[in-house]
Amino acid sequence: MQNFRTLVKEELSGWKPFDIIWLVTVCAVITTVTLLTSNTEAFGLSHPTLSAGAVKACVVCSIVAAIIGVINVVLGGKGKLSNYFFGVISACLMIYINLTVKNYGIMLVSIYNLVMQFVGFHAWSKNMNSETHEVKKIHMKSTKRLVYLGIIAGATVALGFIMRQVGDTHPFIDAFITSSQIIAMIMMVRMYSEQWWLWIVINIASIYLFLTSREVTLALALMYMVYFVNSIIMCIRWEKEAIANDRKA
Numbered sequence: 001m002q003n004f005r006t007l008v009k010e011e012l013s014g015w016k017p018f019d020i021i022w023l024v025t026v027c028a029v030i031t032t033v034t035l036l037t038s039n040t041e042a043f044g045l046s047h048p049t050l051s052a053g054a055v056k057a058c059v060v061c062s063i064v065a066a067i068i069g070v071i072n073v074v075l076g077g078k079g080k081l082s083n084y085f086f087g088v089i090s091a092c093l094m095i096y097i098n099l100t101v102k103n104y105g106i107m108l109v110s111i112y113n114l115v116m117q118f119v120g121f122h123a124w125s126k127n128m129n130s131e132t133h134e135v136k137k138i139h140m141k142s143t144k145r146l147v148y149l150g151i152i153a154g155a156t157v158a159l160g161f162i163m164r165q166v167g168d169t170h171p172f173i174d175a176f177i178t179s180s181q182i183i184a185m186i187m188m189v190r191m192y193s194e195q196w197w198l199w200i201v202i203n204i205a206s207i208y209l210f211l212t213s214r215e216v217t218l219a220l221a222l223m224y225m226v227y228f229v230n231s232i233i234m235c236i237r238w239e240k241e242a243i244a245n246d247r248k249a
Helices: 002-012 017-037 052-077 083-100 104-125 142-165 171-189 195-211 214-248
Strands: none
Touching (some): 017 214, 083 104, 104 171, 171 195, 195 214
């Protein structure tokens, strides 16, 4: 019980007014906009391949997943260990949603992300800054950056052709997001600041992907818009800390 209280105290430390206002505001906006637009003709509760019940379930799950996802990335951006708890919930919801709307690539990467939440928790718990109670941020070597970029490019092409054969709605965009998220999660677990540059690109692609299925996943499109802004903010923060840590090394 004492360890739990200590963990909660550490997770609540270091928050700035901007962080709290940003988190509360975006969650409220995502929920409100999704509920309002889901009743209009342009964003009606309909889908060519889904029943009305399945569509409504996806809309509700999308709202919940969006809110949990925002909390997850904000905590992750701050380097808080508790982000992995929300990451588990978010991954489970994303598996269900993307299976339903046939974004198979993102569904598979969501399963991968679910596993990586436990791996990340273990890795981060051993590399926490005792003063800030946040994970230490570092940079990777240039050669490793090139290797990761090559893997993403090759995997995008290969997975894109496979996903097109199985009827994926957006095979190559889905393949890029899938490949990039796998690499980005590895970067996150290893505490590399470069992950945020990659997340920026992933979020742009994801916004387009989920806007094309707006009747079902509008909340997720809004979530990725928030992710995009958040990734820019966190990229700046992590780069500053990583540069400082590089000088200490």
